[in-house]
Amino acid sequence: MTASALPATVNQEARPLWPRLAIGALCILVILPLAVIFLSFTDPQGDTWRHFSQHVLPRLLLNTFWLLLGVGVGTTLLGISLAWLTAIYDFPGRRWLTWALLLPLAVPGYVLGFVTIGLLDFAGPVQSTLRELFGSAPQIPIRSRGGVIVVMALTLYPYVYLVARNAFLTQGRRALEAAQTLGFSRRQGFFHVALPMARPWIAGGLALVLMETLADFGTVVVFNYDTFTTAIYRAWFGMFNLSAASQLASLLVVLVFIALALEQRSRRGQRFTSATRGDHSERLPLGPVARWGATFWCLSVFALAVAIPLVQLSIWAWQSRGDFDSRYLGFLYHSLVLACSGAFVVVALGMVLAYALRSRPDRVTRVLGRFVILGYALPGTVLAVGFYLPMSHLDNLWIKLGSYFGQHWSPLLGGTLTAMLLAYTVRFLAVGFNPVEAALHRITSSMDEAAKNLGASPRQIVAQVHLPLLRGGIATAAVLVFVDIMKEMPITLMTRPFGWETLAIRIFEMTSEGEWQRAALPSIALVIAGLIPVLLLMRTSDTRAHNSVNKDENGF
Amino acid sequence: MRLATFFRPLALVLAGLAATALSPVLVAAEQVVVYSARNEQLIKPLFDAYEQETGVKVRFLTDKEGPLMARLKAEGANTPADLLLTVDAGNLWQAAESGLLKPFVSSTLEDSIPAHLRDPDNHWVGLSVRARTLVYNTDKVDPKELSTYAALAEPEWKNRLCLRTSNKVYNQSLVAMLIAEKGEPEAERIVRGWVANLATSPFSDDTAALQAVAAGQCDVTIVNTYYLGRLLRDNPDLPLQIFWPNQDVEDSGVHVNISGAGITRHAKNPDGALKLLEWLASATAQDSFAGENLEYPARAGVPLAPLVESWGEFRQSPLNVAFAGAHQAAAVRLMDRAGYR
Numbered sequence: 045m046t047a048s049a050l051p052a053t054v055n056q057e058a059r060p061l062w063p064r065l066a067i068g069a070l071c072i073l074v075i076l077p078l079a080v081i082f083l084s085f086t087d088p089q090g091d092t093w094r095h096f097s098q099h100v101l102p103r104l105l106l107n108t109f110w111l112l113l114g115v116g117v118g119t120t121l122l123g124i125s126l127a128w129l130t131a132i133y134d135f136p137g138r139r140w141l142t143w144a145l146l147l148p149l150a151v152p153g154y155v156l157g158f159v160t161i162g163l164l165d166f167a168g169p170v171q172s173t174l175r176e177l178f179g180s181a182p183q184i185p186i187r188s189r190g191g192v193i194v195v196m197a198l199t200l201y202p203y204v205y206l207v208a209r210n211a212f213l214t215q216g217r218r219a220l221e222a223a224q225t226l227g228f229s230r231r232q233g234f235f236h237v238a239l240p241m242a243r244p245w246i247a248g249g250l251a252l253v254l255m256e257t258l259a260d261f262g263t264v265v266v267f268n269y270d271t272f273t274t275a276i277y278r279a280w281f282g283m284f285n286l287s288a289a290s291q292l293a294s295l296l297v298v299l300v301f302i303a304l305a306l307e308q309r310s311r312r313g314q315r316f317t318s319a320t321r322g323d324h325s326e327r328l329p330l331g332p333v334a335r336w337g338a339t340f341w342c343l344s345v346f347a348l349a350v351a352i353p354l355v356q357l358s359i360w361a362w363q364s365r366g367d368f369d370s371r372y373l374g375f376l377y378h379s380l381v382l383a384c385s386g387a388f389v390v391v392a393l394g395m396v397l398a399y400a401l402r403s404r405p406d407r408v409t410r411v412l413g414r415f416v417i418l419g420y421a422l423p424g425t426v427l428a429v430g431f432y433l434p435m436s437h438l439d440n441l442w443i444k445l446g447s448y449f450g451q452h453w454s455p456l457l458g459g460t461l462t463a464m465l466l467a468y469t470v471r472f473l474a475v476g477f478n479p480v481e482a483a484l485h486r487i488t489s490s491m492d493e494a495a496k497n498l499g500a501s502p503r504q505i506v507a508q509v510h511l512p513l514l515r516g517g518i519a520t521a522a523v524l525v526f527v528d529i530m531k532e533m534p535i536t537l538m539t540r541p542f543g544w545e546t547l548a549i550r551i552f553e554m555t556s557e558g559e560w561q562r563a564a565l566p567s568i569a570l571v572i573a574g575l576i577p578v579l580l581l582m583r584t585s586d587t588r589a590h591n592s593v594n595k596d597e598n599g600f
Numbered sequence: 601m602r603l604a605t606f607f608r609p610l611a612l613v614l615a616g617l618a619a620t621a622l623s624p625v626l627v628a629a630e631q632v633v634v635y636s637a638r639n640e641q642l643i644k645p646l647f648d649a650y651e652q653e654t655g656v657k658v659r660f661l662t663d664k665e666g667p668l669m670a671r672l673k674a675e676g677a678n679t680p681a682d683l684l685l686t687v688d689a690g691n692l693w694q695a696a697e698s699g700l701l702k703p704f705v706s707s708t709l710e711d712s713i714p715a716h717l718r719d720p721d722n723h724w725v726g727l728s729v730r731a732r733t734l735v736y737n738t739d740k741v742d743p744k745e746l747s748t749y750a751a752l753a754e755p756e757w758k759n760r761l762c763l764r765t766s767n768k769v770y771n772q773s774l775v776a777m778l779i780a781e782k783g784e785p786e787a788e789r790i791v792r793g794w795v796a797n798l799a800t801s802p803f804s805d806d807t808a809a810l811q812a813v814a815a816g817q818c819d820v821t822i823v824n825t826y827y828l829g830r831l832l833r834d835n836p837d838l839p840l841q842i843f844w845p846n847q848d849v850e851d852s853g854v855h856v857n858i859s860g861a862g863i864t865r866h867a868k869n870p871d872g873a874l875k876l877l878e879w880l881a882s883a884t885a886q887d888s889f890a891g892e893n894l895e896y897p898a899r900a901g902v903p904l905a906p907l908v909e910s911w912g913e914f915r916q917s918p919l920n921v922a923f924a925g926a927h928q929a930a931a932v933r934l935m936d937r938a939g940y941r
Binding site for chain 2: 091095161165166169172187265266268269270274277278281282283284285286300307425428429432433435436437439440443455458520533538540542545549551553554556557558559560590
């Protein structure tokens, strides 16, 4: 048996039952919305599919493929290079850039897209100024495949950056030293030792990026770039054909499931267990040119992904400052409550899932474990409806039951926070799970055995051995889920109680009628609120720095 | 464990909120519940005024039309919604078609709102008019060159046309009305002509298309008037001017869509909903319903905002806006075939 039984049973060889139960419960939660989507096949749409296959599918499959490839390569290059620089080396500005490079997380992709197009398109200030100065200007093809790829890579790279940095921090320098004693150069050490060792993290982060890319609607719409998601909404809203839209969506689910299964398979038989409590060695110095080169690279990414859009947003927010009123406190409060409680629930369930998979690594459990995170790859509105349908059904049954007793029972779930949190779980479980799972990969069974031999109870093993090692992964997951929920629109719109308005809903109200300038105010508020968890985590790690050498331990 | 201390208060907050959210809502005064695809800042002032005037509480929830209709369907008989408010006729048509709306009889509405802006079967009524018209660059186009939507498909407009994406319902409605008016083959010929004349790939919103015309990337575009109104409010000097197409006697008139509403099939307070509808169609409410967003009031004889008034009078297409819904799916397929993205 490769993994330990946790919480351990009396008989170590016995396979525990709870993992199956936990995964089963999560499966039911996820199966309901997916079942709604797949049930659409009971309403065959042969004619519509003939139309799709002739006029729509070829182009959108190609578009989706290039987008995934481009964003995948872009986020990997950005994420790994930034993570490696900030984790291993020392260079001017490293301290603040380390956390500032996370900020794109809080800048919604459609905001960056809108600002970028506004600046660089024909009618924007850059080309206009050039035309005024020189009479003509080179066309910048910003509303193009390349444009949408660059913008999405700039908003999504933190998923890779965060997890890769975590991996490099805990093993990178040591791995590099080991490689150098074997006669490798730094560069060889990176490519042959550190990078392969960080693979499960990077793969986990990249999986999130690709799923989010597939599900994205906001950004591609700004670029008028047709993908699977836009086709789904076109069929639904344009052709009033929810069945055909759901069938397109189920195709998407199948594709993602296959991709996840393949990734899982490719990792089979490999073990990544170099866990150490942090890395005590010194940061490596860089040459004078390389130092500033590193600063320049990090600064450029920060400027493009954060500074420029923030400046533009600030200008717009100032122009629409008349919209600001006391209600913003309420929006902020609602956003924070949802994001905090959502992060708590989703990460807790992500941990349960990760432990369940560790305790019971047989094929069925593994397949189900991949299945329950599929919600992240679905377009938000499709998932929201898929969730709302069975929920209303349940509520209607409940109300009917009440009427048998001559009572007026109000809905059990509809319009409650519980329903919202359940829906967020279906959507974001992948985000809560992937970073934790990656961190858990590195705790060897021999460590469990050792603790056990020293007389530790299963609970003590988790609390005193595992949790300190998982802290980075848990913090990463919590920040990602927090920010994702802050930005989330379709589920929030669909499941919120009356009057429960958030910052994201405020943005929706403005952008739905094309009032982009006025959306800047809530967007800025959202970015600032998104800073809170990042700063909180920084502070906790700073306090720890006074007591320990390990100031970078949790990734910040 | 620091994370635990970080989360403990949150867990408490969560528990408390769950408790309050689960407790049943107390209903005292009469209320009307609205599901609205028209956004908050445009409807809230009106609902506040209604509440002040009548004492009836209006509760509302905003979302896109698609999810709102899916929601109505899912909630069935237990829906809290009395009124469905949308920003285009196609969705109202679709809501009626899928049995989500209940017909109403109101002589007040029949008297105040023109017939072509109302459902022939009385499931819904238009409350404001959104005119989709031509806007041209005054430095580059002599208005004498312009005549109809269809004429923009002629070769003389090669590389001079900008359009918004066909994903937007406004363009889907426009093409649906072309189908209703001229039949599918002729509509397809026109759309193909537009695509051939595009100066650049379609824009994601009307404002961007207008800015492209102002900057000289192209000469003319098709937009809803209020987008021009908003743009001119901030930059009055832009070289942009409205042209009302299809105004000759033999032509159909300017394509209009509506923002409108219907009463839900399972409304708990259908009488209250109808009263609210009638109030929204009254002269005072019409003024701000349309004026707030620089749209045209559905009711005749209501004064216009000065900027809107300056664009002059025009003849609307007399075709019932319900056709926009009936032909919308066909319009989307047509635009797919024609390569209009």
